[in-house]
Amino acid sequence: MTLHPIEHDALELALEWTGVRAALELSGYPQNLRFERGELRVNAGAAKLPDAPGLAIVADLPRWRLDLPAALPDSTDSTTDADIEPKTAAWWNALRDVDARIGELVLGDQSFTQLTLAVARQDSGLRVELDGKDLAGRVTVPDRPTPMRPINVALQRLHWHRASKERQRLDRCPRSAPLAAVGADRRRIAAGR
Numbered sequence: 001m002t003l004h005p006i007e008h009d010a011l012e013l014a015l016e017w018t019g020v021r022a023a024l025e026l027s028g029y030p031q032n033l034r035f036e037r038g039e040l041r042v043n044a045g046a047a048k049l050p051d052a053p054g055l056a057i058v059a060d061l062p063r064w065r066l067d068l069p070a071a072l073p074d075s076t077d078s079t080t081d082a083d084i085e086p087k088t089a090a091w092w093n094a095l096r097d098v099d100a101r102i103g104e105l106v107l108g109d110q111s112f113t114q115l116t117l118a119v120a121r122q123d124s125g126l127r128v129e130l131d132g133k134d135l136a137g138r139v140t141v142p143d144r145p146t147p148m149r150p151i152n153v154a155l156q157r158l159h160w161h162r163a164s165k166e167r168q169r170l171d172r173c174p175r176s177a178p179l180a181a182v183g184a185d186r187r188r189i190a191a192g193r
Contacts, residue, residue, distance in 0.1 A: 005029075010036070012049060023047040035094055054096030054121065065106040093143060096121050105135070110161060134159035 002014040009029050015022040024038035035055070039047045042059035050056050098119035105112045115132035125142040137155030145151050 013038075014047070019043045021045070021047040023049045025049055050096075052096060055094050056096050057098040057100070057119075059098070059100040059102075061100060062103040063106070064102050064104070067108070095119070095126065105132075 001016075004012045004014075006012045006025065007027075010025060010027045011029050013022070013024045013026060015024070020040070020042050022038060022040045025036040026033050027036050028034045037050055037053045037055070039050050039056045039058065041047045042057070042061065044058040044060050098117060100117040102115040102117060103113065105115050112132055112135040115130060115135060118129040118131075120127050122140075124144075125140060128139040128141065130137055130139070134157070135155070136157040137153065139154075140152040142149045142151070
């Protein structure tokens, strides 16, 4: 870890550990430290401090498992915002873009290989572009999903493999999932693996 002053109240922080490098600018030193801009790289070379505010992530991931939490807040309940930790919301809002190559993406009992993932901040939310042999399309994730502005999933390609009988139980109530609108132009369901 290296720390350099860059202005009278700003610091540049460089971090490096196994495969992960970061370059971050923090302002408000020493009283009220705030994140301004930065880049995080995972298996993707040296990090540079970007010109634009927010966090940019570049990653080359051999495998990424993405699981939904056991319980999600009810997005139709306005009191749920109190459940979101303010620091978590601040970092989510600071995310500017992501450029990732994923060898294998695991979603529940499904596996998708050789994907590219591009995320960009747009209109108080994130636009996620996925491109791979078995999964391709766009996901729009508002910062605060509502019935009028749900998570929108528009897939051009989805090749889904049916789970074995013992893996087909539904462990979560679908009502606990965030509001979403899902569509697919081309889909294929394969029996077994």
